[in-house]
Amino acid sequence: MEAKLLLVEDEPFMLEEMQTYLQREGFRVLTACTGKEALAIARSDRPELVVLDWMLPEKSGIDVCRELRQFSNCGIIMVTARSDEADKIVGLEIGADDYLTKPFSLRELATRIRALLRRLRGPEDRLMFLKRDNLTISEAKCQVFKDGQEIQLTPTEFKILYTLAAHPGMVFSRLQLLKTALQDEYTGYERTMDSHIRNLRRKLGDDPASPRYVQTVYGFGYRFGEQS
Incomplete structure (x- = not known):
């Protein structure tokens, strides 16, 4: 609320x-x-x-x-x-x-x-939502809205997005992101995170060449753009 x-x-x-x-x-x-x-x-x-x-x-x-x-x-x-x-x-x-x-x-x-x-x-x-640029992310309802329109994410995609958006600018390695976002629910090889990120960017309408929301930090991992 x-x-x-x-x-x-x-x-x-x-x-x-x-x-x-x-x-x-x-x-x-x-x-x-x-x-x-x-x-x-x-x-x-x-x-x-x-x-x-x-x-x-x-x-x-x-x-x-x-x-x-x-x-x-x-x-x-x-x-x-x-x-x-x-x-x-x-x-x-x-x-x-x-x-x-x-x-x-x-x-x-x-x-x-x-x-x-x-x-x-x-x-x-509890106040469990984040406002990031034109995204509104509700932790309580596991919902994401872009310009007021709901974006359908899988539970895994949502947890990844929420973890990144809760710490804008902070860089997470693939392994850190798996552990922080998914805890013990996912124990697969950390490179699978790249597939989740691709799907997440596509659904958010993020330009892979110059992403606005989920950004790659080469050699380290991913972060949520601070300008968002």
């Missing part, structure tokens, strides 16, 4: 970067630049999770967090340049669920968001 996030940050460039990245990751993203604006949006749109900067104009992130807890049980990740343990304790004691210290990578932010959503939703409703 697609999650609705509210990003609260008064630095326009950072806010735009976070919004663009998280939208690419498949989230619905609302934004606010001040504490008052954040509270108004939270009341009207009911986000599932709020990424909340500590230092904000009009109302501080601490005040916003305290007021949010009066009417919402949404997840809250506090973001700040403060690294003192006492500050972290203050944020957690007034109702924040997690704490992220600047500077941080956008990938770490997305990982923290997914981890908190899993805790909030429980085991029966």
Whole structure:
């Protein structure tokens, strides 16, 4: 299920970067630049999770967090340049669920968001999909959609694609991919992976000469394109 996030940050460039990245990751993203604006949006749109900067104009992130807890049980990740343990304790004691210290990578932010959503939703409703370029990959339903159209993959093809897409840019050898994607289900010679990759590329419409999704790293193995 697609999650609705509210990003609260008064630095326009950072806010735009976070919004663009998280939208690419498949989230619905609302934004606010001040504490008052954040509270108004939270009341009207009911986000599932709020990424909340500590230092904000009009109302501080601490005040916003305290007021949010009066009417919402949404997840809250506090973001700040403060690294003192006492500050972290203050944020957690007034109702924040997690704490992220600047500077941080956008990938770490997305990982923290997914981890908190899993805790909030429980085991029966985990966030188990990936958004990669124009592909949406649902682990829970073993489905892949390209531009909204479902692509029919075999279970083996799906596991390979999900493993690669979950780690864009990471190179997997054939043997690593077999072990990671298929675990003990397949013990054949690792070169059979090449056949699975060919079939996967054909179904995804990937150009073998210049693949967009599943790329060959000659002498090493395969990776999912980082630009996707």
